[in-house]
Amino acid sequence: MTLLREEITGLVLAGGRGSRMGGADKGLQNHRGLPLALHALLRLSPQVGGMMVNANRNIAAYEAMGAPVWPDPLPDHPGPLAGLLAGLEHCETAYLASVPCDSPNFPPDLVERLAEALQREDADIAIAATLEDGRLQRHPVFCLLKAGLAESLREFLHEGERKVGLWMARHRAVEVLFDDAAAFFNANTAEDLRSLQR
Numbered sequence: 001m002t003l004l005r006e007e008i009t010g011l012v013l014a015g016g017r018g019s020r021m022g023g024a025d026k027g028l029q030n031h032r033g034l035p036l037a038l039h040a041l042l043r044l045s046p047q048v049g050g051m052m053v054n055a056n057r058n059i060a061a062y063e064a065m066g067a068p069v070w071p072d073p074l075p076d077h078p079g080p081l082a083g084l085l086a087g088l089e090h091c092e093t094a095y096l097a098s099v100p101c102d103s104p105n106f107p108p109d110l111v112e113r114l115a116e117a118l119q120r121e122d123a124d125i126a127i128a129a130t131l132e133d134g135r136l137q138r139h140p141v142f143c144l145l146k147a148g149l150a151e152s153l154r155e156f157l158h159e160g161e162r163k164v165g166l167w168m169a170r171h172r173a174v175e176v177l178f179d180d181a182a183a184f185f186n187a188n189t190a191e192d193l194r195s196l197q198r
């Protein structure tokens, strides 16, 4: 038995600084006529019961995408875990599935496969991974977590810790291998974004 879609809330992480894109609000950059974060939202929403967005600026532009928007609960952009905590704190379902805003081609069966592994392994976190040159590459911002982890993550961040992998290692985490590494390509620079349009 796998998790019900309705038990999972989707989260698009769009709270970064975009420093490699000259400080641009990456989620609002045009990609094939739509803001980049909206691609992620449209791809994730059929996989989950409801959606949220994490953003720290241009809040109204993200709200116009039709989902509630939550800023980081900590100041100074401490990294993606702060966005994940925003999602966990506002999650009204038992599970949260997150994706970054800069990776619009992630697998359409992402959540289904993460959920299957989470249940099978009785894990707290399921993380997407691919093989790159024969080595396992984790993509920890593509993950499914139990919403009850909010307290643990809040503590971790208040200890001054920032590393996603370090926090996840405190819990029972399972990696889920996806075949298509290109599906996880993320646009960090303006050139990356142009290469996605081709």
Ligand SMILES: Nc1nc2c(ncn2[C@@H]2O[C@H](COP(=O)(O)OP(=O)(O)OP(=O)(O)O)[C@@H](O)[C@H]2O)c(=O)[nH]1
Residues within 6 Å of the ligand: 013, 014, 015, 016, 017, 018, 019, 020, 021, 026, 054, 055, 072, 076, 077, 078, 079, 080, 081, 082, 083, 084, 099, 100, 101, 102, 141, 186, 188
């Ligand atoms: N909420 C929140 N999300 C973050 C933060 N830093 C990164 N992210 C998100 O984490 C994901 C992956 O991060 P990066 O690709 O490094 O994004 P970025 O910080 O916008 O870009 P750079 O400044 O160029 O590293 C993206 O979805 C970002 O929006 C942060 O401090 N807070």
Ligand SMILES: [Mg+2]
Residues within 6 Å of the ligand: 100, 102, 186, 187, 188
């Ligand atoms: Mg990135």
